[in-house]
Amino acid sequence: MVLHQTKAWRNKSSRIEDRRNTCNQLLINQLVGVYKKNPSTPGLHINCNLTALIIKRLKTRSTAEVADTFNVSQRQVQRKRKRFEETGDVFDKPRSDRPRKKAAWEDRLLVRKSKASPFSTAAELHQAWSPHVPMSTRTICRILSQNGLHGRISAQKPALNKRQLKKRVAFAKAHSLLQGWTLEKWQKVDFSDESSVEIHHSRRKYCRRPTGARMDPRFTQKTVKFGGGKIMVWGYIQYGGVRNICRVEGIINSLKYQEVLATSYIPNHKRGQILQQDGSRSHTSISTSKFLKAKKIKVLQDWPA
Structure with missing residues (x-):
């Protein structure tokens, strides 16, 4: 009975040792397997994990056998052993970087x-x-x-003078929440404008700016509308989304603008809605003002554009 237990214990210990050796061999093969397949490959760069395996193998094998197992030179194995005996660890010492060219x-x-x-x-x-x-x-x-200065494409903003900037600030103050312009009131505004599909457009310009300064005037590119060949369109949007868009032939004058309103805006206009338009001459002319008044269309006043 005792002899049978002793044999079983020895067999179990042997299996554990075989598993340990198998795991070590798998790790070695994972680290240096590529060099085993190609003997002409230069020696493997020894990192801390591989150094630990080399030190462990040196306890039971010679320097030549370990060097052959890991496909490195015997001199490398000797240096790793000497460093481990002197320092007690397998990590490389910190190295200095290349000197800077500039202070x-x-x-x-x-x-x-x-x-x-x-x-x-x-x-x-x-x-x-x-x-x-x-x-x-x-x-x-x-x-x-x-x-903190990263290369970015500069944002494009309209070229505004001081007078235009003052008008925008005054409009914002006059139509703020303190003046009774609530969200419900803004939902009744129909925003309209003309736009053009241009053949030639302003190219993006590269600049270098700090983080969070995209709209800083120093880093924005000034643009001018309506340059080159184009197709003119007019449209408007409401709180619920885009409502209508139409192509405009030729130059938009007062009569052309009134024709666009009569065909594309007035049929869909609801009572209480407010029309927003910019300060173009065709929008603010006497004939256009009389036309809007006759059609009982309320206009958002003092739009700063």
């Missing part, structure tokens, strides 16, 4: 130049910053990105 104060100078000229490219900034030092544009971009 920190020079990076700050580059940042100031980029802020002063946000539409300059990396090559242009390099010429203005330090042309005598060879440096790639990627390095310039990396320095600027580390300081």
